[in-house]
Amino acid sequence: MLHEKLLDEARALEGEIVALRRAIHAEPELGLHTPKTRDKVRAALANLPLEWSEGPSTTGVVATLKGGAGDGPCVLLRGDMDALPMPEETGLDYASTVPGTMHACGHDTHTAMLAGAVRLLCARRDSLKGEVRFMFQPGEEGFHGAKFMLEDGLLGGEGTDNKLPDAAFALHVMPNAQHGVVAGRAGALMASADQFDITVTGRGGHAAMPHSALDPVPIACEIVTALQALVARQFDAHDPVIATVARIEAGTAHNIIADFATLRGTLRTLSSRHRDKLHAALTRLAEGIAAAHGAEARVTITPGFPVTLCDPRAVDLGEAVSHDLFGPGAFRRLDQPIMGAEDFSYVLEKVPGAMFFLGVAHEGADWRSCPAIHSPRMTVDETALPKGAALLAGCAVRFLEQGWA
Incomplete structure (x- = not known):
């Protein structure tokens, strides 16, 4: 042959x-x-x-x-x-x-x-x-x-x-x-692979007086936790979706409440349908949680490979x-x-x-x-x-x- x-x-x-x-x-x-x-x-x-x-x-x-x-x-x-x-x-x-x-x-x-x-x-x-x-x-x-x-x-x-x-x-x-x-x-x-960046903007202040500031850190943490629930409860487990927060940054010292916190991570899906849905859901979730606390969240999704x-x-x-x-x-x-x-x-x-x-x-x-x-x-x-x-x-x-x- x-x-x-x-x-x-x-x-x-x-x-x-x-x-x-x-x-x-x-x-x-x-x-x-x-x-x-x-x-x-x-x-x-x-x-x-x-x-x-x-x-x-x-x-x-x-x-x-x-x-x-x-x-x-x-x-x-x-x-x-x-x-x-x-x-x-x-x-x-x-x-x-x-x-x-x-x-x-x-x-x-x-x-x-x-x-x-x-x-x-x-x-x-x-x-x-x-x-x-x-x-x-x-x-x-x-x-x-x-x-x-x-x-x-x-x-x-x-x-x-x-x-x-x-x-x-x-x-x-x-x-x-x-x-x-x-x-x-x-x-x-x-899978497809997209990157996301979320900036949560609050109001900085002294760490000993959080009531006079708007701390973005707990808001960012709430977004991380809610994101995992979103994946588990809004997407079919037989069409897998992964949303991983790989990096969180905020603040400059142990006694300062930061003005903003940033989250960065990756989104992985196996279908274009779930890819589009995940992009929209992440944006909605982050903006909604931040708004509920009187803060703002800006979500940027950078498309990667399909x-x-x-x-x-x-x-x-x-x-x-x-x-x-x-x-x-x-x-x-x-x-x-x-x-x-x-x-x-x-x-x-x-x-x-x-x-x-x-x-x-x-x-x-x-x-x-x-x-x-x-x-x-x-x-x-x-x-x-x-x-x-x-x-x-x-x-x-x-x-x-x-x-x-």
Whole structure:
């Protein structure tokens, strides 16, 4: 079978995949502008039959491979390139050389696996009908990089010379999931993520004379408590909602009542219906509680990533390819979504597709106890990376050959 050859070919590329991953890991970059990472990708894929395009908003690039066997559908494969603002404590020989910056979410592996998939697909270009677009994206860690690349027209669509892809696929490694196992689910895979800021304005004064002031602190505390009751009593438990107050600030000294208090936190939902409802309910609750005490509350909600919704057909395709490549039991359907967020959701709003998780815990280790993503001690078993490259390439080949059949 073609897919059996694909896995063998991917394993033959392991040295190149790992070398690229380590080079990116040692020089992590943040946000929308990752020029060193982009240049490493382009150098690793030089002299391949690719057309490259970039936009004005980011250092993201799209490489396009046109099949040599005629016209056909278009499939998008995505890998993200940015790191996190945190120190590394792995002690690896290729650990980050940039203080306070680390690839602790695995984007270095995502980029390297995608580059491996590029090589696999370029090697069979003559047999491909259609087109593959490889999306190397910065700014996933809260910077909306996928949204900017869409707006720049790098993926096609209105105002460009290209249509949007017909399907899209992405991988995310999980360092505390079983080595080599692929996981996914149809529908909501990951949550939307919005930020909120609430400022409660009262009237400052001496802490020994609270009756002559209007203390915003107990009002803020009441909002925190009421918010938890709101989530538990106004939202269906089968469509989960999370509202977390992560930071409270007020005052400058132990004997001063502050003029104002601020609350900051995150809102997570798995449906647009609950997302809109939660925004309105939070605003109503905070303003109402403050008004009841004669104070004012100003609520600001900053929209983040939407819900990551996976097309059932794409999940079926990924499961079939996983079985072809890795054998029975290689794919697991997740019972529940993950309440983290992912900006590949912007792509999936426009293009049917799916994201899958790939377990990269060290083979033979107790994977449940391995450091998770966003840990300064996170490591991956690099022998799993060829599997990720083969899976991405296999999804592209299967879709170009059979569509959603």
